Amino acid sequence: MDLKNKQMQEQLLTITHGFEDYQRQLGAVSPPVYFSSLYAHPTFEEYMRVGAGRDENAYIYGRMSNPTVRLLEQKLAALEFGADALVFSSGMAAATSAILSVCQAGDHILCMRDSYRPVQSFMASVGIPRLRMEMSFVSGLDLEEIRRAIRPNTRLMILESPATFVFSVIDIPAVAALCRERGVITYLDNTYCTPLYQNPLNMGIDLVMHTLSKYIGGHSDVIGGVLVSKDEGLIREMRHSTREWLGGILGPMEGWLAIRGLRSMPARLAMHQDSAMKVARFLEDHPRVKAVHYTGLASHPQAELIKRQMRGHAGLMSFEIDGTPEMAVKMINALKLFSKGCSWGGYESLALCPMYGATEEAARASGVTRGLVRIHCGLEGADNLIADLAQALEAMDKA
Numbered sequence: 001m002d003l004k005n006k007q008m009q010e011q012l013l014t015i016t017h018g019f020e021d022y023q024r025q026l027g028a029v030s031p032p033v034y035f036s037s038l039y040a041h042p043t044f045e046e047y048m049r050v051g052a053g054r055d056e057n058a059y060i061y062g063r064m065s066n067p068t069v070r071l072l073e074q075k076l077a078a079l080e081f082g083a084d085a086l087v088f089s090s091g092m093a094a095a096t097s098a099i100l101s102v103c104q105a106g107d108h109i110l111c112m113r114d115s116y117r118p119v120q121s122f123m124a125s126v127g128i129p130r131l132r133m134e135m136s137f138v139s140g141l142d143l144e145e146i147r148r149a150i151r152p153n154t155r156l157m158i159l160e161s162p163a164t165f166v167f168s169v170i171d172i173p174a175v176a177a178l179c180r181e182r183g184v185i186t187y188l189d190n191t192y193c194t195p196l197y198q199n200p201l202n203m204g205i206d207l208v209m210h211t212l213s214k215y216i217g218g219h220s221d222v223i224g225g226v227l228v229s230k231d232e233g234l235i236r237e238m239r240h241s242t243r244e245w246l247g248g249i250l251g252p253m254e255g256w257l258a259i260r261g262l263r264s265m266p267a268r269l270a271m272h273q274d275s276a277m278k279v280a281r282f283l284e285d286h287p288r289v290k291a292v293h294y295t296g297l298a299s300h301p302q303a304e305l306i307k308r309q310m311r312g313h314a315g316l317m318s319f320e321i322d323g324t325p326e327m328a329v330k331m332i333n334a335l336k337l338f339s340k341g342c343s344w345g346g347y348e349s350l351a352l353c354p355m356y357g358a359t360e361e362a363a364r365a366s367g368v369t370r371g372l373v374r375i376h377c378g379l380e381g382a383d384n385l386i387a388d389l390a391q392a393l394e395a396m397d398k399a
């Protein structure tokens, strides 16, 4: 068995049976949702002992930990080949906790320009003005640019690969090695790939973040986030500092929903990928489409690198139509199966123009136009999605 397949087989066992103990739960094959705010102990001394030991698998109070949530953490840590994981009430709670745990006043953060925008907004509204941190931007695609941008006080590098808008990818092992050499901690948002299609910790990244709100939850019914690391000490320190004190732990019901979402994720992702490949090829051949940005296409400018570090592709892509931003909006409104909305990763197809409200200049800086269309291919079936896109692209020209 080659390494890739061996790792995937391991992941499938983690998702289905890993860390579960049916006997402890009266034979139930679905884990209980522990709705309990506090945990009782046989004696006061035992309560004191558990509290002092800070054992991740012993329970005191629901803001610190919860058995349903802990099962999810164990599964996610194993899926990313990390030592431990910490789940939060949202992807943003995970992202901001990472920043607040790693950085302090006076520290500089290097950030990829096309990384998730709300994290940049947190820095602009809180990190920089209130906490006196510094931040500067790089494309992430050029090692020399990163090397030059690292300052003596650079503490953290914020990465995302594939990144938003045109799904460019960074050379993860090379960037991780450069940052490590310069003492910079690397954080990578791995939401697009899920732990099934890319494992950045195995390529030298220090902290991996996922929102659970996309493919892991998978049914557009849960908000949550996770941080995973091979450094057990770093996760423990976050558990007992930012998560406990900011109070951002995931709720037990959300934890259970995420565990349930995980069970079907390999099957769902395979179908998202299959549909998206067919849709991307259809768009690429369409005379009114000027460019398609999808990691699964052979025409992706970084196809070689993608093959080296990713094992699969998700349902998300973007494209440019041959027309104005207003025509792109008209096309989107003509879509019947693709709902108009943000987010992605659920069963449903979605479409929007993510840069429509920006200036042309800002769009150009990300290599796109204001009319860039982003779609998420859901589970409605490739032929249905293609038929819908075909009629909408035709409707775009009608008065």
Ligand SMILES: *Cc1c(COP(=O)(O)O)cnc(C)c1O
Binding pocket: 090, 091, 092, 093, 116, 189, 191, 192, 211, 212, 213, 214, 223, 224, 225, 343
């Ligand atoms: C949605 C998303 C987030 C934020 O997750 P929330 O759970 O909404 O806070 C972060 N990164 C990426 C890539 C996302 O798509």
